[in-house]
Amino acid sequence: MGLRAAIERGIRTLKVYGGSALVIYQLRGEWETRNPKLINYRKVFFGLLKKFDDIIFNYIPRDENQMADALATLASIIRVNKEKKMRPIQMSIFKAPASCCNIEEEEKDDNPWYQDILRYVRDRKYPEQATKNDKRTLRRLACNYVFDGNILYKKRKEQVLLRCVDAVEAKLILEEVHEGVCGTNTNGFTMARQIMRFGYYWSTMEGDCINYAKKCHKCQIYRDKIHVPPSPLHVITSPWPFSI
Structure with a gap:
């Protein structure tokens, strides 16, 4: 479509930049085209090449092809009226991605x-x-x-290093280990062992894990009630003698 648009505008000299190494090197003739689906496209392409005096194909890695991706996105969402002239598009380049502006400071x-x-x-x-x-x-x-x-590690008896975390990081770790994507809503002692197995440590870790598990709403509702007060047993007689 790009070559045909250039032919309609009477362009005879063209430089083509592509982000696909397979397509660019096949069009240059450096790589052989074996896919039956691409052979037909290759024939159509060489038919269009006869209408150009000079055409050059350059490969651009995807990391350096951000501007082309932005223009392709704009072209897919904007409808251009042929009767009206297209106004120039003003674009600004920021040092950081726009998504970083929506991230709250930690x-x-x-x-x-x-x-x-x-x-x-x-x-x-x-x-x-x-x-x-x-x-x-x-x-x-x-x-x-x-x-x-620049990181402080706690050295265990078996010479395993655990990364020391502050109160803010400890809160995030507790939430992820207890009720995150892979959380199992375990008790406090098991949580502390899991966190140490993951490589983290803080001084009040075991007490914080126990308190966090006690305050978990799901644990209080669905966990087995082992401290329920005893209730009297009711004897149930077997109905077999009266079945006849």
Whole structure:
């Protein structure tokens, strides 16, 4: 359709840019066309080539073909009246995708629970107004943490590193593990083990998991009621002797 539109406008010299390497290299003759469906298109194409004095085919990767995709999208949604002239289209190019403008800013925890440990492991500095006992406790706790790539990790006994997360990230992890896409609405202890298996850690993890499971509405309704008060048993006689 593009070649025929160029022929209607009397264009004799043309540069063609395509995002499909298969089509471009086949039209250049560098690749052989074996698909029976494409052979007929190739014959029609070479028939149209005779009406051009010079035509060049260039391949553009899809990452560099964003402008062509935008123009193709506009062409599919706009109806042009042949009797009226088409006004020029003004387009603006932004540094970031438009979808990023709709994303709300994420909350940040300015004072995470591991702030003092991170400062000591990274800079070997103690918090202000720290006593000798506080410094000794901080040194003992810091032995179980590793700082790598601007991220603090908790080192377990089996030398497995767990990424330390703040309160905001911990809330998101609790929601995803308990009732997310793959959530199973497990109890607090099982949630804590799952989170550690996934590679995350925070100091109050087990208590937060238990409290989160207690406040879950679905768990309170559908979970087995193991703490129901006892009720008297009612003896039911067998009806077999009276069946005759």
